[in-house]
Amino acid sequence: MKHIRRIPFTILFLSIMVLANWFAGTLAGTLPAETLSNWGISHQTVVTGDLARLITGTFLSHDLGMFLRQLIFAGAVIGYFEWHGSTLRTAITYFSIDIVGSVIVLFAVVPLVAAIPEIGQADARATLDVGMSAGGFGLIGAILASWPHKWLLLGAVVAAIVVKVWYDLDVIADSAHLICLLIGFAVQQTLSVRSRSWDRKEGLR
Structure with a gap:
C-alpha cells in the first residue's frame, strides 16, 4: 500500500483512462465515431478554440488494443517518472509537454504536411486523434536525459520512430512522439546542467 502512495498521479491517470474509455465504449472494441468527433483533437478543432x-x-483510445497498450505504457512511463521524482513535477511535466507538443504538431507540422501533395495527407487538418502517448514520449525523453549513455539512447529511440514512420506514417502521432521526446530530453538536460552549475557555485562558497 505504501508503494501506491508514492504514485498517486499515475493511479489517478490510469483510473481516468479506464473510466473514460469505459463510458466512451472503447472497451467494447472501438471508439465510436461520434465520441471521436466530440472529444478528439485535430488542427481544425484547436483553431476554432x-x-x-x-x-x-x-484519456481516450481508438480501440481496445490501443487502450491496453497505452494503459501499460502510461503505467510504466508515468509511474517510473513519478516514483523517481515528485507527483507535482510529474503532472506538470506530462501535461505541459503533451499540450505544447500537440500544439506544435497541429499548428506547424500538420499544415506543412497537408500542403505537400506527394505525402498524400491533404486531409491531415481534419484528422481527429486521441491518446496519451505524446506526453508519454515527453517523459521518456526526460528519463533518458537522466540516464548514462543518454545521447546513444536518444538516438536509438529517434531511429525507432523513423523506422516506424518509414513503414506506417501517422502524421499526428509520429510527429508528436518525436517532438515531445526531444522537448522532454531538452528540458531535463537543461535542468540538469543548471543544477550542476548551481551545485558548483554552492561548493565554492
Missing part, C-alpha cells in the same frame, strides 16, 4: 480537447483527447 476548442482547447479542452487537448485534455479530453488524452
Whole structure:
C-alpha cells in the first residue's frame, strides 16, 4: 500500500483512462465515431478554440488494443517518472509537454504536411486523434536525459520512430512522439546542467 502512495498521479491517470474509455465504449472494441468527433483533437478543432480537447483527447483510445497498450505504457512511463521524482513535477511535466507538443504538431507540422501533395495527407487538418502517448514520449525523453549513455539512447529511440514512420506514417502521432521526446530530453538536460552549475557555485562558497 505504501508503494501506491508514492504514485498517486499515475493511479489517478490510469483510473481516468479506464473510466473514460469505459463510458466512451472503447472497451467494447472501438471508439465510436461520434465520441471521436466530440472529444478528439485535430488542427481544425484547436483553431476554432476548442482547447479542452487537448485534455479530453488524452484519456481516450481508438480501440481496445490501443487502450491496453497505452494503459501499460502510461503505467510504466508515468509511474517510473513519478516514483523517481515528485507527483507535482510529474503532472506538470506530462501535461505541459503533451499540450505544447500537440500544439506544435497541429499548428506547424500538420499544415506543412497537408500542403505537400506527394505525402498524400491533404486531409491531415481534419484528422481527429486521441491518446496519451505524446506526453508519454515527453517523459521518456526526460528519463533518458537522466540516464548514462543518454545521447546513444536518444538516438536509438529517434531511429525507432523513423523506422516506424518509414513503414506506417501517422502524421499526428509520429510527429508528436518525436517532438515531445526531444522537448522532454531538452528540458531535463537543461535542468540538469543548471543544477550542476548551481551545485558548483554552492561548493565554492
